[in-house]
Amino acid sequence: MEPLFEGATAVPTEDHQGDVRVHRLNGSAEICEHIENLAFVTHSEVLGALRLDRLTPPGRELYEYLTFRWLRRGVKIHYLFDASVLNDASALTYVRQISAAGAGVRIAAALKSNLLICDNRSALLCANSEEPEDGAVVTKEPDLVTVVRDLFSQAWEQAGGLGQVAEEPCCLTPADQELLTLILKPGKDRIRARELGVSLRTFHRRVADLYERLGVSSRTEAALVAREYIDA
Template sequence: MVDRSVLTHLAVEPREELAYRVILRSPGLGPEALALACGFEPGEVDAVVERLQERSMVKLDRRQRLAATDPGVVVERLIEQRLGEIHEELREVIASRNLAEVLAEDHRQGIGNAVPTGVERVEGLEEVRERIDELTFFTHHELLSVQARGAMSAGAIEATREPDLRCLRRGVEMRTVFGAGAMDDPLTAGYLRELMAKGMQVRISDSPLERVLIFDRRTALVPIDPQDSSQGALVVHQAGMLASLLALFERFWENASRPDEERLSDNEQQVLRVMIKADKDEAGARELNISVRTYRSRVAELMRHLGATNRVQAALTARERGWI
């Protein structure tokens, strides 16, 4: 009895695999005997054998006896053929990206015709989220954003997560400035770590911020009421206003810091400097005028702060962050 299919993923039909494996186990069968062994209908076996011969999986000798090609050769040939087919499919899928550009240009022209003044008013939270999703879908190069508040609500994260991930999958460069406290909120911090792991750049600012989204430097979105985003938003297309919003974003970006650039305390800075140059813990403790036990405790705390597992890694991490 033939086991379950193992060649389906290599584009071999079940009845073809059945016939090939029966021939492997019972070499020398003729077509009629093969039909009986496989339970094929009259006339079905000829088409199966012909297909197996085309794939070079079996040979039919002059006496009409079937012999199976070595399985190792067959599998390698099938893999090579399937990889070629997959490569061609991928090429066709990648080539279809040009269609999105054509449709996006039509869409941009439509927006331009519908909004001759350069500013569009969108009212209501759901309408704003739908418009953000639409603008994000047609963003191909860069997405800039400022989240004035540090923490995001669960609803806001749910609404923006998939559009953000979709942009990152397409290779869109994303830069985002968040207000202070973003990394202190577990929900927001988890969301940002997920996006940073996929390529988004994030900075945290202690200064007052203004909410803004800028799509491909062609369209921007700002709230109608900065204190209540549920009121709606203004969608800006006008070049002069866009230039001002871009300059505002870059100013926010330059004055913000990376989430992992949390400054060391004065004590940690001292321990770091001594740890790098001291050969022994006793020497480091003497320089700081503390006990060896206290010195080792502070070194361990510093390493936890840096996320390092040893002192060499801690020193390298501190150097990368520009702290030494």
């Protein structure tokens, strides 16, 4: 199994005698069903490491629904998110909402995969970091749950708080920089969209997302912050 975090070792799936110590889940349906079942029997604490950018829309919706449900029931939540959420407007909104609702949130620079620990009794680890909904392993073996919790705690200590990282300028990709440069040029949006090779609707959606990440609401405001993001 691939390490959960940079530098972490994989959690063993067998003991020295070869006895199976975990239960394997195959496919998103089994994983979602198991997580939903966990939600009903979890009463005190949830620890999670989440790569939202690698979940399908239904998978993200399930986590969002259960997170708010846990918070309403008074369950303590500590979530570790990958830094990719800082460049995803909808994901960042969700992270800020659960933080405001009482969840502990930190941002890791290089989160490898997804995991969930419930009430320190059960740990779920995604087996494929690139496709976390392809399969997962679950254990209730106390020693293994402790190992997973220790990995989470190490990553949590190394991560930054949401306020700390959110105040830093967002990181723009070369495509984002190209879009920002294009926005600042004189001309019509239809021509700009054609230059990018996208539809006008897609162009407007990309511009709206970029504005939200930059914290601006107009072309004029974008021009004021452009020098911070466009390479010389």
